[in-house]
Amino acid sequence: MQSYTVSDAWMVQRDTVRLTEQQQLVRESIREICEDFDAAYWRERDAAGEYPREFVDSLAEHGWFGALIPEEYDGAGMSTEEVVVMMEEIAANGGGFSAAQAVHGAIYNSVPLVKYGNEEMKENLLPAVARGEESIQAFGLTEPNAGSDSTSIETSAERDGDEFVINGQKIWISRVDASDYIVLMARTTPKETVDKRTRGMTMFLVELEEAFDQGALQIERIDKTASNFVHSFEMWFEDLRVSEDDVIGEEDEGFYQMLDGLNEERLVIASECVGLGEAALEASVDYAAEREVFGRPIGENQAIQHPLAEAYARIQAAKQMVYSAASAVESSEDAEAVGSQANMSKFLAADAAFEAADAAVQTHGGFGVAREYDVERYFREARLTRLVPITQQLALNYIGENLLDLPRSY
Ligand SMILES: Cc1cc2nc3c(=O)[nH]c(=O)nc-3n(C[C@H](O)[C@H](O)[C@H](O)COP(=O)(O)OP(=O)(O)OC[C@H]3O[C@@H](n4cnc5c(N)ncnc54)[C@H](O)[C@@H]3O)c2cc1C
Structure with missing residues (x-):
C-alpha cells in the first residue's frame, strides 16, 4: 500500500489555485532553492539575529533579483503574477515572512528605476542588480514625526547648483546593512507651499558608502522582536550632497x-x-x-x-x-x-x-x-x-x- 504522510496530503492541499505554466516553473524553482535551507537554518538565524546571507546569495546566483528587471537590462522580466508565487513559496517553505522580507527590497526597489530612472542610471545599475552584484535593498520613507502620514515627511533636499543637500531623519528603514543603495524620499518643496500635499516630494537614489564617506550619514539599528534577522534602522542625514542625476524620475513628483x-x-x-x-x-x-x-x-x-x-x-x-x-x-x-x-x-x-x-x-x-x-x-x-x-x-x-x-x- 502506498504510504501517505500528513505532509504529502498537506502539500496537495496547498495547490488550491490553478497556476499558469510559468507560475508552476517559478514554484518548482523556488522550492528547489528553499530545500537547501531547512527549519534549523532559519531558527539559528532568528536566534542569532543574523542576516540569511547564504539564502540571499543563492537567490541572487539563480538570477532572482532580476525578477522585475526587463530582459534588455539582463533581468527576467517577470510579472506580478509570477512574483506572488515566488514570495509565497519563500515564506511557505519554512522561511516565513522574514525570509521573504530579507529579499523583498532587492526585488522591489529596482521598480522605480525601471519605470522612472534615467538611461545612465538604468544601464549602470540594473544589470548589476539582476546579477546580484549590487543591491538596492533599502527604501526610506518613514519618519518619526510623520508615521503613516507620509506626505508630512520633513527630510529636505535643497537644490544647490547641480546638487541637492539632504538633511533629515528616517526611522524603521530595513536592510540598510545589506544594501549598496537606498531609494530615499525627501521633500524638495515644503508641504506648506504646494497646491496638493502629495506634490513636492522627490525620489533619490543614494549610494550608502558615498554617504558614509561624506560623513553625512549615521545609522542605528532598532532593537525589535519580530523579523530578527532582517534589521531595521534609524538614519540621520546631515548635509548629504547628491547629484541632480541621482533624482529618480521627476523632481516634486516622487510621491506619485x-x-x-x-x-x-x-x-x-x-x-x-x-x-x-x-x-x-x-x-x-x-x-x-x-x-x-x-x-x-x-x-x-x-x-x-x-x-x-x-x-x-x-x-x-x-x-x-x-x-x-x-x-x-x-x-x-x-x-x-x-x-x-x-x-x-x-x-x-x-x-x-x-x-x-x-x-x-x-x-x-x-x-x-x-x-x-x-x-x-x-x-x-x-x-x-x-x-x-x-x-x-x-x-x-x-x-x-x-x-x-x-x-x-x-
Ligand atoms: C519591522 C519594520 C520594518 C519596516 N521597514 C520599513 C522600510 O524599509 N522603509 C520604510 O519607509 N518604512 C518601514 N517601516 C515603517 C512602517 O511602514 C510603519 O511603521 C507603518 O507605516 C506605520 O507607521 P508608524 O509606525 O509611524 O505608526 P503611526 O502612523 O504612528 O500609527 C500608530 C497607530 O495609529 C493608527 N492610525 C494612525 N492614523 C490613523 C488613521 N487616520 N486612522 C486609523 N488609524 C490610524 C495606525 O494604524 C497605528 O495602529 C517598517 C516598520 C517596521 C515595524
Whole structure:
C-alpha cells in the first residue's frame, strides 16, 4: 500500500489555485532553492539575529533579483503574477515572512528605476542588480514625526547648483546593512507651499558608502522582536550632497512615482502573508496528528481541529483574492480597481496569517513558545504583518474611502 504522510496530503492541499505554466516553473524553482535551507537554518538565524546571507546569495546566483528587471537590462522580466508565487513559496517553505522580507527590497526597489530612472542610471545599475552584484535593498520613507502620514515627511533636499543637500531623519528603514543603495524620499518643496500635499516630494537614489564617506550619514539599528534577522534602522542625514542625476524620475513628483507600483507590492506582501500562514498550518497539522494526550492525537479534538480548519479556510480565501488580483494587474487598465483589491488582499492575508499563527501556537501547547517548534517565530512575524508596510487600519481607510465612498478620515 502506498504510504501517505500528513505532509504529502498537506502539500496537495496547498495547490488550491490553478497556476499558469510559468507560475508552476517559478514554484518548482523556488522550492528547489528553499530545500537547501531547512527549519534549523532559519531558527539559528532568528536566534542569532543574523542576516540569511547564504539564502540571499543563492537567490541572487539563480538570477532572482532580476525578477522585475526587463530582459534588455539582463533581468527576467517577470510579472506580478509570477512574483506572488515566488514570495509565497519563500515564506511557505519554512522561511516565513522574514525570509521573504530579507529579499523583498532587492526585488522591489529596482521598480522605480525601471519605470522612472534615467538611461545612465538604468544601464549602470540594473544589470548589476539582476546579477546580484549590487543591491538596492533599502527604501526610506518613514519618519518619526510623520508615521503613516507620509506626505508630512520633513527630510529636505535643497537644490544647490547641480546638487541637492539632504538633511533629515528616517526611522524603521530595513536592510540598510545589506544594501549598496537606498531609494530615499525627501521633500524638495515644503508641504506648506504646494497646491496638493502629495506634490513636492522627490525620489533619490543614494549610494550608502558615498554617504558614509561624506560623513553625512549615521545609522542605528532598532532593537525589535519580530523579523530578527532582517534589521531595521534609524538614519540621520546631515548635509548629504547628491547629484541632480541621482533624482529618480521627476523632481516634486516622487510621491506619485511611489504610488505607481505600490499596489503590486502590496499584493506581493499579501502573498508573503499567505505563505507564512501556510507554513504555520503545516507545522501544526503535523504536530496535531502526532502529539498524543489522553491516549489519542490532539488533532482528534475539535477544539484543536476547528481553529486550524478555520485558519486554513481563511488563508485559502485570501490566496484566491491575491492570485486573482495579481492576474488583474496584468490585464486591468483601472489602477483604482487594482488598488482596492491589493488593499483588501493585504488586509485579509495579514489577518489570516495572524489567526493561523495563533492557532499554531495553541496547537503546540507549551511547546508553542519553544523556539525549536518555530511557530512562536511565525506568530511574532504574523503580528508584524498587521503593521507593515501599512497598518490594517490604513488599509481599511483606503477601502472605506475608495470602495464604500465614505468620507476621507485622515
Ligand atoms: C519591522 C519594520 C520594518 C519596516 N521597514 C520599513 C522600510 O524599509 N522603509 C520604510 O519607509 N518604512 C518601514 N517601516 C515603517 C512602517 O511602514 C510603519 O511603521 C507603518 O507605516 C506605520 O507607521 P508608524 O509606525 O509611524 O505608526 P503611526 O502612523 O504612528 O500609527 C500608530 C497607530 O495609529 C493608527 N492610525 C494612525 N492614523 C490613523 C488613521 N487616520 N486612522 C486609523 N488609524 C490610524 C495606525 O494604524 C497605528 O495602529 C517598517 C516598520 C517596521 C515595524
